[in-house]
Structure formats: structure tokens, C-alpha cells
Amino acid sequence: MKSQVTESRLAPGRFCPPEYFYGTKAIKGASEITASTIVVCGGLYGNMAALETIENQHSGVDHIIFGGDFNWFNIDHGDFKEINDRIIRSHLAIRGNVETELSRRSTQSGCGCAYPPTTSDAEVEYSNQIINALHVTADSFPEIQDSFSKLPMFLKFRIGDTQVAVVHGDAENLAGWNFSSQEMRNPSNASRYQGYFTDSGVDIFASSHTCEPAIQLFNIDTENPRVVINNGSAGMPNFENALHGIATRISVNACPESLKLYGVKLGGIHVDAIKVNYDSTKFLRQFSRCWSAQSPAHKSYYGRIAGRTGTKISTVTESLANALGVSD
Numbered sequence: 328m329k330s331q332v333t334e335s336r337l338a339p340g341r342f343c344p345p346e347y348f349y350g351t352k353a354i355k356g357a358s359e360i361t362a363s364t365i366v367v368c369g370g371l372y373g374n375m376a377a378l379e380t381i382e383n384q385h386s387g388v389d390h391i392i393f394g395g396d397f398n399w400f401n402i403d404h405g406d407f408k409e410i411n412d413r414i415i416r417s418h419l420a421i422r423g424n425v426e427t428e429l430s431r432r433s434t435q436s437g438c439g440c441a442y443p444p445t446t447s448d449a450e451v452e453y454s455n456q457i458i459n460a461l462h463v464t465a466d467s468f469p470e471i472q473d474s475f476s477k478l479p480m481f482l483k484f485r486i487g488d489t490q491v492a493v494v495h496g497d498a499e500n501l502a503g504w505n506f507s508s509q510e511m512r513n514p515s516n517a518s519r520y521q522g523y524f525t526d527s528g529v530d531i532f533a534s535s536h537t538c539e540p541a542i543q544l545f546n547i548d549t550e551n552p553r554v555v556i557n558n559g560s561a562g563m564p565n566f567e568n569a570l571h572g573i574a575t576r577i578s579v580n581a582c583p584e585s586l587k588l589y590g591v592k593l594g595g596i597h598v599d600a601i602k603v604n605y606d607s608t609k610f611l612r613q614f615s616r617c618w619s620a621q622s623p624a625h626k627s628y629y630g631r632i633a634g635r636t637g638t639k640i641s642t643v644t645e646s647l648a649n650a651l652g653v654s655d
């Protein structure tokens with residue numbers, strides 16, 4: 328039984344390839360991009376309608392950053408080319424595990440998601456089947472695959488007096504899961520996060536890989552609380568019966584109330600989860616055109632795309648209110 332668990336964890340989709348590691352020292356030594364406002368969109372997952380909404384809604388900000396996994400459901404050749412042409416030509420982007428695996432000619436990593444034991448083997452297998460299908464499309468565009476391999480694994484910004492790292496996974500690994508709410512809320516992990524902030528010199532991490540929204544404050548020292556904000560998915564619903572994606576906005580200026588879901592103000596910097604109000608009918612049309620009811624993407628994601636996420640926004644906002652000492 329024990330060996331079965333070990334084998335399962337090392338199966339494709341279950342482990343972080345060693346080349347996914349960058350570590351906090353690389354972040355500390357990286358150069359900064361100065362900005363007043365950035366919008367971080369991790370996990371677009373090939374949603375053309377969401378890309379359109381993001382570009383229209385945030386044309387005035389300094390940088391829209393696609394935080395990895397901007398490909399996934401876009402196996403249609405036209406969609407694949409257009410999404411990647413637009414993102415790589417006009418915006419900043421880091422590579423997620425999806426782009427990294429698509430850039431390789433052969434791999435044992437499957438989807439590269441490094442799913443934890445709590446994810447079922449069936450879900451992992453669906454993900455591996457999706458990346459295999461997407462790989463067939465990507466192989467028709469070697470110049471795009473080449474551009475994926477040249478994307479950075481993280482970017483660092485200076486916004487006001489604050490340092491911000493945009494990562495896909497966590498502070499050390501491209502597909503790390505340590506920016507999930509379960510890991511961050513576990514008090515026995517406190518020293519891990521202390522190390523992340525002190526070793527990287529970063530005040531705010533913006534992430535997405537776990538595909539579940541989270542925001543967590545850390546009192547590393549008494550003067551400057553630090554924060555991790557995970558936007559979950561920009562291109563899929565995140566909260567029950569709410570058919571919008573989520574992005575992260577970090578700015579010296581307050582967030583428009585019409586977009587704001589929740590957030591904090593740290594050292595004069597506004598850190599907010601914002602809605603990506605894409606046309607869900609349009610996305611469903613795109614999805615259904617490519618993925619039949621028997622497909623792995625349909626089996627694994629259709630419920631979520633239709634708004635059945637099983638996660639209430641209150642699980643995030645109540646925890647944040649507790650951290651801020653706010654009561655109703």
C-alpha cells in the first residue's frame with residue numbers, strides 16, 4: 328500500500344520537475360519594474376472572452392501581467408494562435424506549468440501541476456490528457472513554443488515603496504502549492520512564510536497556480552505586515568454561482584468599487600481581488616466547440632465553468648476580516 332502511494336505521487340502530474348525551482352534568492356536578486364498600477368491575471372486557461380474583458384477593462388494600467396497557465400482549453404488552432412499572439416506581443420507574462428510543458432518536446436511531467444495527495448488520481452489523469460491534446464495543437468506553432476521557453480518564471484515590481492513578486496506557484500517553485508489557503512492558514516507553517524518574505528525581500532506575492540483564490544496577511548515584523556494574494560483563476564468561475572473570473576490589482580490608487588471583491592491596504596498600496604466579468608455564454612460556446620461531453624476537460628471542468636465551484640466567497644472574506652480585526 329505504501330509503495331502505491333509513493334508511485335502515485337511520482338506519476339506524471341504529481342511532481343514538480345527540478346527545473347521548476349527558482350528560490351527566494353533569485354527573487355531577491357531580480358531587477359524591478361517600476362509601476363503605479365498592475366493587474367495580475369493568473370490562470371486565464373485559454374478563455375478568449377476573458378482576455379477580451381481584461382484588455383478592455385484595464386487598457387489604462389501600467390501593466391497587465393498574465394501570471395502563467397494562460398493556455399489550457401484553447402486547443403482550437405485559431406484560438407491558440409490568437410491568445411498567444413496577443414498576450415506575448417502586448418503584455419507582460421510569466422510561464423506557468425502549462426506553457427513550460429508545452430515548450431518541451433518530450434516530458435515525463437504530464438501537466439506539470441504537481442497536484443497534492445488531496446487531488447484524485449482521476450483529476451490528475453484528466454489534466455494529463457488535456458495537456459496531451461493541447462500539445463498536439465502547440466506543436467503546429469513552434470515559434471510560440473519557443474517564446475514560452477523564453478518567458479520568465481517570475482517578475483518583480485516596485486509599486487510605491489513596496490516590492491511585489493508575481494509568481495505562478497509559490498516563492499520557490501513554479502508549480503508550488505504553498506500559496507494555497509490551507510497551507511498559509513496552518514500555524515505550524517509560520518517559519519516557512521517568514522523565510523519567504525525575509526529571504527526574498529518582497530512585501531507582496533501575487534500568485535495563482537492552486538486555482539483557488541486566497542489572501543493571507545503575515546505579521547513578519549510589527550511595522551509592515553506582508554501579504555500573499557492568489558487570484559485563483561482569471562478565466563474560470565471561482566466562487567459558487569458567480570460566473571466571473573478573478574484578477575489581482577495592486578496599485579498606489581484605490582480600486583474602483585465596481586470591480587472590487589475584497590482587499591487590503593498595506594503601506595499605502597491597495598491590494599485587491601477584482602472581478603473579470605467575461606461573457607460566460609461566449610466562453611461556454613468556445614469550450615463546447617472543442618470539448619465534447621466525453622472529453623477530459625468536460626468531465627473535469629464543466630461544472631466549475633457553469634458556476635458550480637463549491638467555494639463560498641465568505642470563506643475568503645471572513646478569514647480576511649478576522650486577520651484585519653474587523654467585525655460586522
Ligand SMILES: [Fe+2]
Pocket residue numbers: 395396423424425440495502536537
Ligand atoms: Fe499552474
